[in-house]
Amino acid sequence: MNLYSSSRKKPGHLQVAVFQFVSAAVCLWLLSGFWQLQVQSPDVYAARAERNRIKSLPLLAPRGEIMDRDGRILVDNSPTFKVLLSRAAMREENLPLIAEGLNIPYEQLRAQLRRLRRSNAPEYQAVILKENLAPGDIAFVESHRAEFPELELIRSPKRLYPQDGLASHVVGYVGEISDAELEQLEFALYEPGAEVGKAGIERQYNDVLSGSDGRRVVVVDSLGREREVRGNVEAKPGRGIRLTIDLDLQVVAELAMEGKTGAVVALDPRNGEVLALVSRPNYLPNKFVGGISVEDWRQLANDPQKPMLNRPIQAQLAPGSIFKPIVALAANRNPVVDMDFSVVCQGGAFFYGRYFRCHKRGGHGRVTLHEALVQSCDVYFYTLGNRLGIDSIAETSMLVGFGEPTGIDLPHEEDGTVPSTGWKLRFFREKWYAGETISVAIGQGALTTTPLQIASAIGGLAMGGEWHQPHLVPHDEMQSIRQGFQPPAPRRAELDSSAVREIVRGLWGVVNEAGTGVRSRIPGYDVCGKTGTAQVVSRQYAKEHDVEASKDNAWFVGFAPCEAPEIVVVALHEHGEHGHLAAPIVRDVIKAYFDKKQRTRWTQRKTTSAPAQTASNFSMLAPRRVRP
Amino acid sequence: MIRHYSARDFDWVLLGITIAITMLGLLEIYSATRNTPWQEAHVRQIVWIGLGLILLWVFSAIDYNILIHHALTFYAIAVALLLLIMVLGQVIGGARRWLLLPGGTTLQVSEFVKVVLVLLMARFFSALHPERVSAKNLLKIAGLFAVPMFLVARQPDLSTALSYAPILVMGVFVAGLRWKFVLVLALAGALILPLAWQYLQPYQKERLITFMDPERDPRGSGYQPIQSKIAVGAGGIWGSGFSQGSQTQLRFLPVPHTDFIFSAYAEETGFVGVTVVMALYFAILMKIAGNAKTSADSAGMYICMGVGALLLFHFLVNIGMVIGRMPVTGLPLPLMSYGGSNLLATFMLLGLVNNVRLRRFTN
Numbered sequence A: 001m002n003l004y005s006s007s008r009k010k011p012g013h014l015q016v017a018v019f020q021f022v023s024a025a026v027c028l029w030l031l032s033g034f035w036q037l038q039v040q041s042p043d044v045y046a047a048r049a050e051r052n053r054i055k056s057l058p059l060l061a062p063r064g065e066i067m068d069r070d071g072r073i074l075v076d077n078s079p080t081f082k083v084l085l086s087r088a089a090m091r092e093e094n095l096p097l098i099a100e101g102l103n104i105p106y107e108q109l110r111a112q113l114r115r116l117r118r119s120n121a122p123e124y125q126a127v128i129l130k131e132n133l134a135p136g137d138i139a140f141v142e143s144h145r146a147e148f149p150e151l152e153l154i155r156s157p158k159r160l161y162p163q164d165g166l167a168s169h170v171v172g173y174v175g176e177i178s179d180a181e182l183e184q185l186e187f188a189l190y191e192p193g194a195e196v197g198k199a200g201i202e203r204q205y206n207d208v209l210s211g212s213d214g215r216r217v218v219v220v221d222s223l224g225r226e227r228e229v230r231g232n233v234e235a236k237p238g239r240g241i242r243l244t245i246d247l248d249l250q251v252v253a254e255l256a257m258e259g260k261t262g263a264v265v266a267l268d269p270r271n272g273e274v275l276a277l278v279s280r281p282n283y284l285p286n287k288f289v290g291g292i293s294v295e296d297w298r299q300l301a302n303d304p305q306k307p308m309l310n311r312p313i314q315a316q317l318a319p320g321s322i323f324k325p326i327v328a329l330a331a332n333r334n335p336v337v338d339m340d341f342s343v344v345c346q347g348g349a350f351f352y353g354r355y356f357r358c359h360k361r362g363g364h365g366r367v368t369l370h371e372a373l374v375q376s377c378d379v380y381f382y383t384l385g386n387r388l389g390i391d392s393i394a395e396t397s398m399l400v401g402f403g404e405p406t407g408i409d410l411p412h413e414e415d416g417t418v419p420s421t422g423w424k425l426r427f428f429r430e431k432w433y434a435g436e437t438i439s440v441a442i443g444q445g446a447l448t449t450t451p452l453q454i455a456s457a458i459g460g461l462a463m464g465g466e467w468h469q470p471h472l473v474p475h476d477e478m479q480s481i482r483q484g485f486q487p488p489a490p491r492r493a494e495l496d497s498s499a500v501r502e503i504v505r506g507l508w509g510v511v512n513e514a515g516t517g518v519r520s521r522i523p524g525y526d527v528c529g530k531t532g533t534a535q536v537v538s539r540q541y542a543k544e545h546d547v548e549a550s551k552d553n554a555w556f557v558g559f560a561p562c563e564a565p566e567i568v569v570v571a572l573h574e575h576g577e578h579g580h581l582a583a584p585i586v587r588d589v590i591k592a593y594f595d596k597k598q599r600t601r602w603t604q605r606k607t608t609s610a611p612a613q614t615a616s617n618f619s620m621l622a623p624r625r626v627r628p
Numbered sequence B: 001m002i003r004h005y006s007a008r009d010f011d012w013v014l015l016g017i018t019i020a021i022t023m024l025g026l027l028e029i030y031s032a033t034r035n036t037p038w039q040e041a042h043v044r045q046i047v048w049i050g051l052g053l054i055l056l057w058v059f060s061a062i063d064y065n066i067l068i069h070h071a072l073t074f075y076a077i078a079v080a081l082l083l084l085i086m087v088l089g090q091v092i093g094g095a096r097r098w099l100l101l102p103g104g105t106t107l108q109v110s111e112f113v114k115v116v117l118v119l120l121m122a123r124f125f126s127a128l129h130p131e132r133v134s135a136k137n138l139l140k141i142a143g144l145f146a147v148p149m150f151l152v153a154r155q156p157d158l159s160t161a162l163s164y165a166p167i168l169v170m171g172v173f174v175a176g177l178r179w180k181f182v183l184v185l186a187l188a189g190a191l192i193l194p195l196a197w198q199y200l201q202p203y204q205k206e207r208l209i210t211f212m213d214p215e216r217d218p219r220g221s222g223y224q225p226i227q228s229k230i231a232v233g234a235g236g237i238w239g240s241g242f243s244q245g246s247q248t249q250l251r252f253l254p255v256p257h258t259d260f261i262f263s264a265y266a267e268e269t270g271f272v273g274v275t276v277v278m279a280l281y282f283a284i285l286m287k288i289a290g291n292a293k294t295s296a297d298s299a300g301m302y303i304c305m306g307v308g309a310l311l312l313f314h315f316l317v318n319i320g321m322v323i324g325r326m327p328v329t330g331l332p333l334p335l336m337s338y339g340g341s342n343l344l345a346t347f348m349l350l351g352l353v354n355n356v357r358l359r360r361f362t363n
Helices: A011-039 A042-055 A093-100 A104-119 A135-143 A200-204 A206-210 A247-256 A296-301 A320-333 A369-375 A379-389 A389-399 A421-428 A434-440 A449-464 A474-480 A497-512 A537-543 A583-609 B012-033 B041-061 B064-069 B070-090 B107-128 B134-153 B156-164 B165-175 B177-197 B202-212 B221-236 B261-294 B298-322 B340-358
Strands: A055-060 A073-087 A128-129 A153-159 A174-176 A196-197 A213-220 A226-233 A264-267 A273-280 A343-345 A349-352 A354-357 A365-367 A528-534 A554-558 A567-573 B090-092 B095-100 B105-110
Touching: A011 A042, A011 B165, A011 B261, A011 B298, A042 A055, A042 A349, A055 A093, A055 A153, A055 B156, A073 A135, A104 A200, A104 B340, A135 A153, A196 A200, A196 A206, A200 A206, A213 A497, A247 A264, A247 A273, A247 A583, A264 A449, A273 A528, A273 B177, A320 A369, A320 A379, A320 A389, A320 A449, A320 A497, A320 A528, A320 A554, A343 A369, A343 A379, A343 B202, A349 A379, A354 A379, A354 A434, A365 A369, A369 A379, A369 A497, A379 A434, A389 A421, A389 A434, A389 A449, A449 A497, A449 A554, A449 A567, A474 B105, A474 B298, A497 A528, A528 A583, A554 A583, A567 A583, A567 B105, B012 B041, B012 B261, B012 B340, B041 B340, B064 B070, B064 B298, B095 B107, B105 B107, B105 B340, B107 B134, B107 B156, B107 B298, B107 B340, B134 B156, B134 B165, B156 B165, B156 B298, B165 B298, B221 B298, B261 B298, B261 B340, B298 B340
Parallel strands: none
Antiparallel strands: A055 A213, A073 A128, A073 A153, A174 A196, A213 A226, A264 A273, A264 A567, A343 A365, A349 A354, A528 A554, A554 A567, B090 B095, B095 B105
16 A cells, blocks of 8 residues: 555654644634724725715706796707716726727826826816717717726706807806805805806806706616616706896897997886896807816907906996986086076186086087087086086985996996095095086096996986886896895985976987987987987097097987886997997887887787787897888 | 445545535625626536535545556646647637537646646655655656646646645645755745746736735726725625625626635625634644644645645635735635636545545554
8 A cells, every 4th residue: 555655654743733823824814804804994995885886976957047028038058968087987098098089189188187186186076078078979988888987978958148149248157166156155055066157147146047956876886887776866957037138129239239349228217127238349158158268268358348347337437428417407406506597608618727628619609408408518517517516416426326336136236436525535535626526517527337327327317216226137036036025115316306307308309309319319209318428538648649449438328208218228339439329229229119019019909809820929030010 | 455444434524614615605606696697607616516526535535545656647647638738728818728628618727737736746755755855856846846837827827837836835845855955945036036027927017016006006907906805894794695795796896706706705794704714714724734644654644735735825815815915816716716627626635635534544
């Protein structure tokens, strides 16, 4: 049996014992490893296993639509997809393939990731690789689910604004929430990367429009395939908002301002509803969706015309002659003169040792209040202003709403300046000189107003002393948006009704008696108005520098019907040289208003007799079917 | 020559432990392959276990001295088969390791080479006994081992090739070596290691680097060790329950029925289940050591110690890999991992151990 054993004596038991000890040591060493993982820190690994398999995908809520007063959609959403890259699940070697498949420059992708890594953003924060996916991109992601589990398609409703920037300063735009905004209480529930309103209605009513995102929690396997749905919170779409804006009037105002710089505001003085609000030049809100490019932003920010400025509420300019009705009202409230007070205009007059010119070199001769308004005689109002003094003018200016924001529901409204002795003392620590009052009396000097303030002031004056707060969301809409909303009470003032009638008659004359505003005449309609030609720089400067920027600003404010106004329109044509050139803009808007009113009345008659026809789509852009 | 061996002498405890481990492995294979392309794996494993038991009986029945007598013949056949595979072998996963049998079954010859090498080692060193190993003899046996190691490494299957080394090391260790030799060998090893690095495949280098720092590339070469550690840790003390482990069931764990079966098992049975199996493996090693002690002659002792060294090596490397204390290699866990060749070879080896025990009384 023992063919190969030279001895029956076996080798030492020592080696066997060593083997036994080594075996025991190995087992204990390995077991200690399991102890460490499973008993000492199982939570760490359980959490990592959980992160492996649980995927939480945002369901983005579409923002509410923004509609005009007739329910026509101004701002809508279009369904798009974006693709996210999960950094926790990312495989470095897949990146070139992904970049190629989605047509993104690989270097750009690398740079994006490097930036995130350097900013110490948490791993779970996904990277938006591409938005607005083309069908080819979607197919690429769908068909490579197994190869690239780190990619995730997300349905993301994209904001769709009107083309050519229609009503851009009303609706505003959306953009990614900024770090500064994240700190604010209003955005406490938002996460980085969220899309929020940045300007206009989008900003003002962001909470109403934004809705709330949902979340879908699923269990996935290592290939990214969904195995079960753990939780599904549907997205709650944002609430739509109906505005007071009338698309028909807005379009007319936009077209009238085409190529010009300035603003148009149309208000219903009976309730403060804003019917049209135009600021030119405008911007294209669609460019902001999904992040504006650096180049586009630089272009907007550096444009000397300041397209981002919301001129109707932010342009603080000298109103010029359209301030004269307010001076006339001040003269009545602080009876320095009778209603039949008259002045002889010889093309200018001396006040406090300085010669103040009238815009008409030859002079207007003897003028009463009526003629002074119709002809816009400066000398008459120099005289009134001189007798009133700055503080009386300021008092009436404040009464009609100058010097403070109107309170319109848009962000960043400016307040303008109403100079007075107190104002000058406070801001310049200087005494007011009576000579300065003369300029203010014709709407120049330190006096500045916004177009909206003028529309509101003149509208309220025409209403006989009742100023309604301008607003873009109708009160009935507000009551359903915000619980317990109470429409603000109008500001009322006891005005001498005969004086108001006299001023309105003067403004009627401006348009209808060969005054400065004849260009806003609409045959068959009762339009009142006032031109304004406001100096931007001194006449001396303008003479020396013949440049566009030193040309006068053209203003026109008009309302109709004169006795019971339904609409008041202000047009500002910056550097338009003379107020009567702004008048046609106002005329177009007022005409559009009455045309539409006629048309509506006509179709209502028509539909009651022939119920088969629908009374929709009576846009100004549609062929005219008006037959009063 | 014909001797009667009583059933009492058969190592029933060793058999019982062996079967217990294979059954736990079988359950885990079933759990880890449900709803996957390998969901038939447990049925095949049952067949392998059945065959293995027969082989265990066969390798217990034939006197190990006879087997040792023919060791050189077996060795020649093994080398011939390895050479044959280099020409005719089935290529699976980029390596030429498998011999296709009629009926579509594939056998991994390199697994069976282990049995041959254990017999060869036992023959060589028991013949020397009680001499100490001389340099000449050491070179001789090392040369004999080097041929199959080289052939297997060329397949390429470096980890299986390296798993032969413990058999030789154990033989030398038991036979006894001068300290001078040990020093020289250690020095030679230290010199060869950096050279060997040059000859490693890129993926092998990568594995060794990530073993040092797996989080360096969590989605690439670090993926397997990280996911394995997550699976083990997520199991906690009591485990997630049979077929409830998310790492295993959602396939975050790579090859959970073969190389990483112990991660899957650890996730689903927790520290408690791990302790049970570790105890069973430890018991097998102690039984083997016990049989080595009581063997009738030095040849039997060498056989037992060779088997013990081989199993301990597999055990250490595979389970060490599961908890991230060893680099990722393709070595299966004997008796638990799915796979016929390794299972059959392990049963043969345990049959040899039992063989030695059966013939421990020499009168």
